[in-house]
Structures are given as C-alpha cells and as structure tokens.
Amino acid sequence: MTQPKRHFSPEAIRRLALPVETAAAPPGADPDRTMAIQLPGFVEEPTGGDVAALQAALARLRHAIDPAEVAESRLGPSTRDAVRRLQAAAGLVRTGVVTPETAGQIKRELEHRYFTDAPHRAAKVQALLTSLGHRIDPAELASRKVGTSTAAAIQQFRQRTKARGVSWWLDEALVERLRAEALNARLGSRTQFGKAQRTLLRALTIAKLDVPIGTDELNARQAGPGTQAALRAFQAKYRLPASGRFDLATMDKLDAVAASKPAPVKTLKVKSALGLSPLKRGAKLNMRGGHVAAAQQALAHFGYAIPMGEHGEARYGKATRQAVLAFQAAKRLPQTGALDGPTVKALNRDLLAALPASEQPLAHYRLRGSVRDDRWRPVKGAKVRLAFRSLAGEGATIATRVTGETGFYDLPYDPPRDPNTKEVVKPLHLVVTFTGPDNAPLGSRILFNPTPIQWTNQTAGDRPYRGPSLYETQRAALDAVLGGLGVTDLVEDGERNDVTVAALESGLTQYEVMRLVLAVRAAKHVGDTALGAAVYFGFIAQGLPGTLPEELLAATDEWTRIGELTAATASGILLLGPERQAEAFARAADDNLVPIGIVRDEEAVLAALTTRSVTAVLDAPPVGGDASLRQLLDSSQLDAAHYDGVAAMLLARGGTSEAFWTDLTGAAGELGGDDVVADVAAAVEAAAIADGY
Known part of the structure; x- marks a missing residue:
C-alpha cells in the first residue's frame, strides 16, 4: 500500500500531528535498538495516523524509511534511524525519540523547505529581498534556488528587523515580514x-x-x-x-x-486620421505584422474596440476579428471576419473621407480593361499604349502595358497637373492604341477627361464583349448537376422526375431546363454537325417556332410525346424560311442568346439551315393531308434533280401562294417545260382537294 502524498503548506504544517514521545530511554538500554524507550501502554511499536504523518514529513525532508513500515504506518527501526539522523543534523541528542524539540525541528525544516524547494516560491523570496536592496548572485536568481548569497541575505534581513527565528531559515512569519517591508518600500x-x-x-x-x-x-x-x-x-x-x-x-x-471581476480592457485610441495610411493588403485571424497594426489603428479611429494587447503585438486576434465583423455589418458587407478585398476598400474609403481636404492624397490614375479577339477569347501579349492626343494627332507616350494570360491589363499613369492647385489639367485628351502580339493593329480609343480609374476594353470585330451567352450560362448550370447523365438521358414520366430535380439543383426553372432538353434533342434529331444545340436554343429561347407550347414539360404528356415534340420543334424551326431564320438569328446574336463563335459563323449556319430546311419542306405536306411534297413530286413528271429547286421556291414564299406559282411558272424552262409544271400543279391541287374531303 502506497502512502498518499501530503501537502505541506505552512498552515498544514501547523496542524501536523506527530507522535510526540515524552518518556526518557531506560538506563543501560541499547541506543541502536529501535525500541530504546518503553512507554506506558506501548507493548508494540506505535502505529497510526500520527506515525504516517511523521514518516511523510521525514520523507519530505529526504530521509529514507523502510517501505514496509510506511505501508503499515509503523514507527519501526528505519523510522527511528531517520529521526536520529534529523536530530544529529540539528544538534539534538540522537535518541530516535520524537521529543517536543524534535517535532518542532521537523516542522521548522518542513516550513523552510516549503519556501526553498519550489522554484517559484524561492524566486518570490529572492525578488522580495532584491526589492529591499539585498544583493543575490545572478546565477542563483536565474536558477531560482536558495544558495549561499540568498541565505546570507535572509540572515541579514532577520538581523536587521530583529525577527525571531533560526538564522537564515525561512518560515511563514519571516516571509510575511519580507512582504510587508517590500510593500512599504514600493508604496514609497x-x-x-x-x-x-x-x-x-x-x-x-x-x-x-x-x-x-x-x-x-x-x-x-x-x-x-x-x-x-x-x-x-x-x-x-x-x-x-x-x-x-x-x-x-x-x-x-x-x-x-x-x-474578482475582470478589469476593463484597455483599448487603442486614435483620435485623428492624420498619419493613418491606406491599407495595402488584407489580413485574417492569427496574422501578425505592420499591415495588421495599420488596420487596427483605422478601426480604432472609427470607434471599434481594439485591445492594446493585440495592437501591441500587431496580432489579428479575436477582438480584432469582432471589430472587423462589426465594421462589415455596418457597411452591409459579407461578414467574413477577415480583412478581405471589399472590406479593405470600404475602410480605405472611410479613411480618405476622414482626412481634411488639404491632406487628401493625390488620386492615382489607372487605365484598365481587357483585349479580346473577334470570338471574345482573351489575347495574351497584346500591347497597350497610352499617349496624349491633340489636334495635331497622337503625341508623346505616357505609359505602356502588355496584357496577361486573361487578356487583362492595368496601366497606372500620372496625368499632367496644375503646379499650384495639383488638380489634373482639363480638358485632357488621351488616345489608347492596341496592338496584337504579332504587331497587327487591333484598334484605338479616344479618352476625354478620363476618370481616375477608366475601364477601356478592346474587342476585335463589330460586337463588343458581353460575357458568356445565355445558352453557355444555363447549359453550364445544368451540366454541373447531371453527373454522368447526358441531357438526352433526362426523363420526367411520373416514376422519374429528372427535369424537376435538375431544375431545383441547378437553380434553373423547369421551363429553362426543357428549352435546353429540346435544343439538344432537336440537334440530334436533325443530325447536322453545323447546327448544334446552341443554334436551336437561339430559336427556342425566342418562342420559335410559333407552334411551340407554352408549357413544354406538360406537352410531353409524361414523356410519351417527347419524340413528337422534338420533331415538331425541329421541323418548325427549319420551315420558318430563310428570311425569318436570318431575322431570328440576328436577334439571338444581339440578345447574347448564343455563343459568339456561332455568331461569327453566321453565314455558314444560315446556309446549313437553308439546306436542312429544303429537306424539311420536301418531307412536309405542302397543302395539308398526309402526302409530303416529295411524294407529290414523285407522282408528277418532274425530274428528281429539280425537287430541291421546287422546295426552295415553296420555302421562300412560305407556302403555295400566288407568288409561289408565279415563280414555278417562270422556271418552267429549267424544270422541263410547261407540261411538267402543269403536272406538278395538278398533283398539288389533287392533294388539296383530297385534304378538303
């Protein structure tokens, strides 16, 4: 059994109960025998709590005791030997008996070691002594151990104050006397x-x-x-x-x-904005540095609490983060708790506004923008040159820049200023010219009294850059949620609700998802590589053809008529005719419904539409009924080589109108003669009569 560890504080030492023995050893007894004394009532060696306390005290004073005696709390031979060693060291008679004098010596040594064995208590005693003018060896101070010089200082203090006690030994009364003297000296x-x-x-x-x-x-x-x-x-x-x-x-x-209650935290006070510099970089939690200190000063100036502890360490702590959150809330910015780009800009604006007019810094002028080719792709390595412009033409160069990977450029410059007022001279005419990586001219722009930050974009061709088209934006949103599915794999039949789920996850409406589904399916149905899904989307997004249902998803009748709806949509677009197709394509380009690459291929796209439209006309009934134009022409004398020509006339006139028949009669020589044209007319009239019945 291991004896529990005891805590020997001065108060505990005062209460410590030791097995004090008052009887003397019998004459002629062997002093080395552990039971050198025979006390009345003690037939065996004493045991119990007092003996356990004695053994714990002796162990604390570094006297070895037999573990078996400790386990039994028995005042046995080894315990008696430990008492003798302590008595010898203290100059007492070596009896091994715990006399009142021995018990007092044990308590004095325990109290002394309480203050000297613990480095932090020894350091406190040394600090008290040095505050009272006593000299202590620096090595002892550094080691926080009571050595020769510390002991001498304690002895000097005891003698000077005539404090009761033994030489240089420490006790609670002496330490309290030290503290009282040090307090009086400090309050001086x-x-x-x-x-x-x-x-x-x-x-x-x-x-x-x-x-x-x-x-x-x-x-x-x-x-x-x-x-x-x-x-x-x-x-x-x-x-x-x-x-x-x-x-x-x-x-x-x-x-x-x-x-008992925390004292108010001292906060940074910055009354004037003078001397505060604009922030040049952001920061976040646990960062340190001058940029953090500058941000703290700015926040403190505007009334946000910044503890002096965090500012003194230039540390982005929790309190600084709370101040940033409060500033972001006041400015209606995203509450990130970090000094991000928008927060830095807002703080700099407030700093600038807080400065008096005479201290406002001169505005730095910048020319920014991007350079793109005619398909809106960024041009890397394009040269941007800013120069003065006058009636005589282009003047001296002010600054130049080369575009980066994204085609973006940022060109700082300093415009001419009035030497007295420092204001920018006006009117100010500038010209910016753009040159490609191959030194081919890309165009130029005239700037009149430009703003401090002037955006000037340059796009080759006649269509300025407008960002991704509607088709690209919505198709990307849909593709992002499809996983391994294709657009044509989507089904909405009651058991599967792919369109509804895709709409919810992509942020699109069901109608927008169905427009994309129809466009992709129509392109696949027609099967012409020159007419991709984006082309059909450009028509469908405008509500074309006119037969397009208002409720696209409902028109599929739980997906049973999706094929029919796809075919009708594709056919309706192809049967619009060249003129209406060209008009719709131009609107799609102007409204940025389709990618710029398709717009630049307008001629090829319209030609492909015309070719596919002729085929669609041949496969459609010209006057109703079930017979297609191809079937009617097959029943006439017209040579098959002229089928496309007749279909083109019908497509151009929008049906079997009087203008169509005039065109057909006028082309009789090319089609094989009047008899052939009459035969074609008869076949069409017969179909019309049959449809009427």
Whole structure:
C-alpha cells in the first residue's frame, strides 16, 4: 500500500500531528535498538495516523524509511534511524525519540523547505529581498534556488528587523515580514501609490462602498483623508484592523477583491486620421505584422474596440476579428471576419473621407480593361499604349502595358497637373492604341477627361464583349448537376422526375431546363454537325417556332410525346424560311442568346439551315393531308434533280401562294417545260382537294 502524498503548506504544517514521545530511554538500554524507550501502554511499536504523518514529513525532508513500515504506518527501526539522523543534523541528542524539540525541528525544516524547494516560491523570496536592496548572485536568481548569497541575505534581513527565528531559515512569519517591508518600500513611490489607489477604487466599486476620494488627492498620489477613510471603510467591511493604511493584509484583500471581476480592457485610441495610411493588403485571424497594426489603428479611429494587447503585438486576434465583423455589418458587407478585398476598400474609403481636404492624397490614375479577339477569347501579349492626343494627332507616350494570360491589363499613369492647385489639367485628351502580339493593329480609343480609374476594353470585330451567352450560362448550370447523365438521358414520366430535380439543383426553372432538353434533342434529331444545340436554343429561347407550347414539360404528356415534340420543334424551326431564320438569328446574336463563335459563323449556319430546311419542306405536306411534297413530286413528271429547286421556291414564299406559282411558272424552262409544271400543279391541287374531303 502506497502512502498518499501530503501537502505541506505552512498552515498544514501547523496542524501536523506527530507522535510526540515524552518518556526518557531506560538506563543501560541499547541506543541502536529501535525500541530504546518503553512507554506506558506501548507493548508494540506505535502505529497510526500520527506515525504516517511523521514518516511523510521525514520523507519530505529526504530521509529514507523502510517501505514496509510506511505501508503499515509503523514507527519501526528505519523510522527511528531517520529521526536520529534529523536530530544529529540539528544538534539534538540522537535518541530516535520524537521529543517536543524534535517535532518542532521537523516542522521548522518542513516550513523552510516549503519556501526553498519550489522554484517559484524561492524566486518570490529572492525578488522580495532584491526589492529591499539585498544583493543575490545572478546565477542563483536565474536558477531560482536558495544558495549561499540568498541565505546570507535572509540572515541579514532577520538581523536587521530583529525577527525571531533560526538564522537564515525561512518560515511563514519571516516571509510575511519580507512582504510587508517590500510593500512599504514600493508604496514609497508615487507611481506605485497611485496604482494602489486605483486598485482601492476598483475594490470599492465591486464591494459597493460609496466612499469618494478627491480628484486632487488622486492626482497627488498621496495618502489624504479620502484615501484613509476609504481604507477604513474597506477594512471594516472585511473585518480587518482599521488602520486606514495600505498594510499587507489590506493590500492582499484589495488585490483579491479587485481581481474578482475582470478589469476593463484597455483599448487603442486614435483620435485623428492624420498619419493613418491606406491599407495595402488584407489580413485574417492569427496574422501578425505592420499591415495588421495599420488596420487596427483605422478601426480604432472609427470607434471599434481594439485591445492594446493585440495592437501591441500587431496580432489579428479575436477582438480584432469582432471589430472587423462589426465594421462589415455596418457597411452591409459579407461578414467574413477577415480583412478581405471589399472590406479593405470600404475602410480605405472611410479613411480618405476622414482626412481634411488639404491632406487628401493625390488620386492615382489607372487605365484598365481587357483585349479580346473577334470570338471574345482573351489575347495574351497584346500591347497597350497610352499617349496624349491633340489636334495635331497622337503625341508623346505616357505609359505602356502588355496584357496577361486573361487578356487583362492595368496601366497606372500620372496625368499632367496644375503646379499650384495639383488638380489634373482639363480638358485632357488621351488616345489608347492596341496592338496584337504579332504587331497587327487591333484598334484605338479616344479618352476625354478620363476618370481616375477608366475601364477601356478592346474587342476585335463589330460586337463588343458581353460575357458568356445565355445558352453557355444555363447549359453550364445544368451540366454541373447531371453527373454522368447526358441531357438526352433526362426523363420526367411520373416514376422519374429528372427535369424537376435538375431544375431545383441547378437553380434553373423547369421551363429553362426543357428549352435546353429540346435544343439538344432537336440537334440530334436533325443530325447536322453545323447546327448544334446552341443554334436551336437561339430559336427556342425566342418562342420559335410559333407552334411551340407554352408549357413544354406538360406537352410531353409524361414523356410519351417527347419524340413528337422534338420533331415538331425541329421541323418548325427549319420551315420558318430563310428570311425569318436570318431575322431570328440576328436577334439571338444581339440578345447574347448564343455563343459568339456561332455568331461569327453566321453565314455558314444560315446556309446549313437553308439546306436542312429544303429537306424539311420536301418531307412536309405542302397543302395539308398526309402526302409530303416529295411524294407529290414523285407522282408528277418532274425530274428528281429539280425537287430541291421546287422546295426552295415553296420555302421562300412560305407556302403555295400566288407568288409561289408565279415563280414555278417562270422556271418552267429549267424544270422541263410547261407540261411538267402543269403536272406538278395538278398533283398539288389533287392533294388539296383530297385534304378538303
């Protein structure tokens, strides 16, 4: 059984009960025998709690004892030997008997070791001694051990103060005397006395004692009537001797009461914006550096609480983050808690506005933009040149830049200013020219009185850059949620609700998803590589053809008629005719419905539409009924080589109108003669009559 470890504080040492033996050893007894004394009532070796306390105390004083005796709490031979060793070291008679003198010596040594064995307590004693002018070896101070010089200082202090006790040994009374002397010496300083007065004021507030101390007395940092009255009131409340002075017991209680509630945190105060610099970079939690300190000063100037502790370390701590969150909330910015780009810009704007007009920094002018080719692709390596412009033409170069990977450029420059007012000279005419990586001219722009940050984009061709088209944006949103599915794999038949789910996850409406589904299916149905899904989307997004249902998903009849709807949509677009197709394509380009690459291929796209439209006309009934134009022409004398020509005429005129028949009659020579044309007319009329029945 292991004996529990004991805590030997001065108070515990005072209460320590040891097995004190008052009887003397019998004459002629062997002094080395453990039972050298025979006490009345002790037939066996003493045991119990007092013996356990003795053994723990001896062990604390580094005297070895047999573990078996410790386990039984028995005052056996090894315990007696330990007592003898202690007595010999203290100059007592080596009897092994725990006499009152031996018990007193044990307690004195325990109390001394309480203060000297623990480095932090030894360091406190050394600090008290040095504050009173005693010299201690720096090596001892660094090691926090009580050595020769510390012992000498303790002995000098005991002699000087005539304190009771043994030489250089430490006890609680001597340490308290040290603390009291050090307190008196410290309060001899006005600065330290003022600090004690502030502690008193805080303790009075916490203790709810309404005892005022005059301002003059506080400023003088001296013990006047107000301070004395406040101390007496505090001492009376906590049952301390009413001395009216900052004695040790009172100061200990003041510190305890003042620390019972956290003191207000000292915060950074920045009254003037003068000297504050614009922020040049962001920051986030746990960052350190000058950029953090600059941001803290700016926030403090605008009334946000920044603890001096965090500012002194230039540290982006929790309090700085809370200040940034409050600033972001006030400015209606995303509350990230970090000094991100938008937050830095907002803080810099406020800093600029806080400066007086005479201190406003000169605005830095910049020319920014991007350079793109006629298909809106970024041009890397394009040269941007900014120059003066006058009636005589282009003047001296102001600055140049080369575009980066994304085609973007950022060109800072300093415009001419009035030497007196520092204002930019106006009117100011500038010209910016763009040259490709191959030195081919890409165009130029005239700037008249440009703003401090002037955006000037250059796009080759006649269509300025407008960003991704509607088809590209919505198709990307849909593709992002499809996973491994293709657009034509989507089904909405009651059992599967792919269209509905895709709409919810992509942020599109069901109608927008169905437009994309129809466009992809129509392109696949027609099967012409020159007419991709984006081309059909350009028509469908405009509600074309006119037969397009308003409720596309409902028109599929739980997906049973999706094929029919696809065919009707594709056919309707092809049967619009060249003129309407060209008009619709132009609107799709102007409204940025289709990618710019398709717009640039307008001629090829319209030609492909015309070719596919002729085929669609041949496969459609010209006058109703079931017979297609191809079937009617097959029943006539017209040569198959002329079928496309007739279909093109019908497509151009929008049906079997009078204009169509005029065109057909006028082309009789090319089609094989009047008899052939009459035969074609007869076949069409017969179909019309049959449809009427």
